[in-house]
Amino acid sequence: MTGQPQTPRPPLGLETAWAALLAAAGRDVSAPAEAARWLSRGIDGAQHAQANAPAQVQDLLSLYGPLCADGGWVVGHLGQSLDGCIATHLGESCFVTGPDNILHLHRMRALCDAVVVGAGTVASDDPQLTTRLVSGPSPVRVVLDPRGRLGADHRLFQDGAAPTLLCSTNAVGKTRAPGQAGLLVLPHNKDGLRLDALVTALAERGLKRLFVEGGGVTVSRFLAAGLLSRLQIAVAPLIIGQGRPGLSLPRTERLADALRLSPRIFRMGADILYDLDLAAPEAATDAGQGGGAPAADEGVLRQVR
Ligand SMILES: NC(=O)c1ccc[n+]([C@@H]2O[C@H](COP(=O)([O-])OP(=O)(O)OC[C@H]3O[C@@H](n4cnc5c(N)ncnc54)[C@H](OP(=O)(O)O)[C@@H]3O)[C@@H](O)[C@H]2O)c1
Missing domain, CATH: 3.40.430.10 (Dihydrofolate Reductase, subunit A)
Known part of the structure; x- marks a missing residue:
């Protein structure tokens, strides 16, 4: 139905996100209703919709979501x-x-x-x-x-x-x-x-x-x-x-073959x-630089926190 105001979904909590992942993988069929609602949009959809979710929920979906799909x-x-x-x-x-x-x-x-x-x-x-x-x-x-x-x-x-x-x-x-x-x-x-x-x-x-x-x-x-x-x-x-x-593993003679x-x-x-x-x-490699050359990241320095 058009024109119907959308009720904002509550942010996906860590426990619910994990339950949704388990259910998506077919490992737990008793996922709570909230997880099931997120699942109905697919894990990718949940991930997309969670752009403002706590970082740990986004990261959980990012690491395990592809494996569940x-x-x-x-x-x-x-x-x-x-x-x-x-x-x-x-x-x-x-x-x-x-x-x-x-x-x-x-x-x-x-x-x-x-x-x-x-x-x-x-x-x-x-x-x-x-x-x-x-x-x-x-x-x-x-x-x-x-x-x-x-x-x-x-x-x-x-x-x-x-x-x-x-x-x-x-x-x-x-x-x-x-x-x-x-x-x-x-x-x-x-x-x-x-x-x-x-x-x-x-x-x-x-x-x-x-x-x-x-x-x-x-x-x-x-x-x-x-x-x-x-x-x-x-x-x-x-x-x-x-x-x-x-x-x-067996030896590699040339770095380009690594x-x-x-x-x-x-x-x-x-x-x-x-x-x-x-x-x-x-x-991971820069085209034209050989298989061993790392791809450039525009000299960006990022601290992992
Ligand atoms: N930090 C970690 O992530 C981690 C994880 C697991 C274990 N560990 C530690 O790692 C050590 C064990 O690792 P490991 O590398 O020595 O041994 P492993 O990989 O656990 O076991 C190797 C043995 O498994 C058998 N095996 C494995 N693949 C085989 C295949 N395709 N065909 C036939 N047999 C196969 C062989 O048994 P046979 O020798 O009988 O032929 C082989 O020697 C332990 O100290 C353990 O505590 C650490």
């Missing part, structure tokens, strides 16, 4: 020190990044269908991989353990907090996974388990939004296989020295999150 993705995340380590050489990683980045991990778990980790992470951290810090369901937990080296006593095999899948090869001769986990047998090649086969097998189970939470070896293999749609690197103001590496990415940058407490869209890597 997209039904399938593989996002890798690492929290690393300034010198590129994700843990000490003994494997201690609690905590490299601060509580705001840990909260982000829980939000990502709530928005994904499955969280994927390597055997090294389970062996070192005995993680639960649940959404204890946020509302929203815990994802299916997927562990890459090709040699069947993990014992049944790890928490995610025992706690029943969410379904758990152990990925292995036929070669280890396992007929069942440890504890309450299910077994997913995958083909392998010289690089280990075929991660493309993993992504396909999970999609067949309806698990299409995948969060690869670590560690360095696992995220690197997903990246090298060209399977990541986004890479998130949180850098903490910490210098570890000779620790466990974050990304570890992968320079166009980041979105979010501050998380004292940490800086680089949110990198791997579908558009060329956007």
